[in-house]
Amino acid sequence: MRLLRLLHRWTGGLIGLLLALLGLSGALLVHEDAFLRATVPHAADAQRQDTATLAAMAAKVFATEDRPRSIVLATERLGLNKLSYNTEEKAAYADQDGAVIQAWTSNWDRPEAWLFDFHHHLFNGDAGEIVGGALGLAGLAFVLTGLILWWPTRRVFHLRVWPRTMTRAGIMHHHRDLGALLAPLLILSLATGAAMNLKWFSEALRAPFSSTATMAKASTPPKIKGGPLAKDLDWIKVVSQAKARFPGAEVRIITLPAKAGGLIQIRMRQQAEWLPNGRSMVWFDPTTGAMVASRDAQSLPLGSRLANLDYPLHAAKVGGLPYRLVMTVSGLALTLLGALSVVTFWGNPSGRPRRASAAMTRSGPDVDRQYSR
Structure with missing residues (x-):
């Protein structure tokens, strides 16, 4: 579990900001029309x-x-x-x-054009598209490892839009609970995004249903x-x-x-x-x-x-306004989770608790003790 926690923290610290920007740009693009x-x-x-x-x-x-x-x-x-x-x-x-x-x-002449170029290509054409797909896969791993780390602390779950306190322990508590709550939406957003950018990943997902050769033949123009x-x-x-x-x-x-x-x-x-x-x-x-x-x-x-x-x-092109709002929440949640993971990591890359007693006094001993490890 310690190794998994280390991997999760370093992943968040290194790619959290990019995931946050992808989430924010995606949330905005949902409302392009x-x-x-x-x-x-x-x-x-x-x-x-x-x-x-x-x-x-x-x-x-x-x-x-x-x-x-x-x-x-x-x-x-x-x-x-x-x-x-x-x-x-x-x-x-x-x-x-x-x-x-x-x-x-x-693309810089139109805000929706450069926003899409960033979200889909990271301003780098085909190479950026591949990097974006890799970020989607890393985000999936981030969500799955986060669920594993959250499970032992599920009894102290609290639903909050924003951390109760901006201490490292308070942010981590909020981060894990929010990530667990919205994990299905995050998995949907990240998996579909990665599948659109990475052909091999898309083919791997569809392999149980149709072979790559069959799909390629069916899409060949006359x-x-x-x-x-x-x-x-x-x-x-x-x-x-x-x-x-x-x-x-x-x-x-x-x-x-x-x-x-x-x-x-x-x-x-x-x-x-x-x-x-x-x-x-x-x-x-x-x-x-x-x-x-x-x-x-x-x-x-x-x-x-x-x-x-x-x-x-x-891209929430089905389901009308209710589904557009759902995917907006998914994008904004990814923005918040990614940004706060960067804040907590670079504020203390080692992960060792600092001034634990003061943090416990401010946020509560039972909850914060679990999130300061």
Whole structure:
């Protein structure tokens, strides 16, 4: 137990601040749509999914000289389309008729963009994504070892939002009780975050349900060569075919070919899908607008369907306001636990009790004696 306590303390002391920042940024990102509705024109507009509107918008946006690579369409909670360009950080918000409302060329120009870049990539692209996933796994170990350390002290459990006293013993008492209480939420947040960032971890979690080879084969795009993109492409024909393939589904993302010979791709979200942009796909020839292939997300292997739950659960894209508040609590709890672990560790890295008698007098002998070891 002593070794476990030492490992837990050092883990918290070394990565606690990063976990705290990830928790805080995650809690803020849960409310990104509300922030945009309050600050960006047309963000509160009602969602429009009729074929005529979508086709006219796509024709207008993709006809511009500096056309985007893809369009993420408005949702029920956010009335803006997001345009993404070939340049990594260049993007724009447009209304549902295709008129650009705000554009930027750097993530630092938009608070929600740089906040997401930090939370998902730690400002370091793919390398930061891997580090973030590793932090998620370390956080999981932090929670599990914390539960083991808390168990012998469970009889003195107290529910407090903030430590009763800011002594080392008082903070440790609060830290363990709060961590134990919110452990299920923290495990959910950390596990789904790590699974999204680390492919091998995601595959390991789904291995009991579907093999890696089966999931990879199911997600492989069609090997069909398309023609050059037509200047006068019939977008009504394209959108109509997509809707006919998946009746009742939302059109979520329209993507142009990345290179010569590629296909137009439309992502759809069926009612049963939790993923906000769905995983049902339809592909079209860029010259004729003819549908050449499709993939139903509901027919994917079980492991793939379980993997598609990671993002909506992690980012609170299901469950409405109640679940968004739950995940906000999870993020803020991680912030508090991580920050206070750093304070207690660097205030006394050795872990040896200092002025134990004074601390016991202030906080109570029975409780603080257990948390000063």
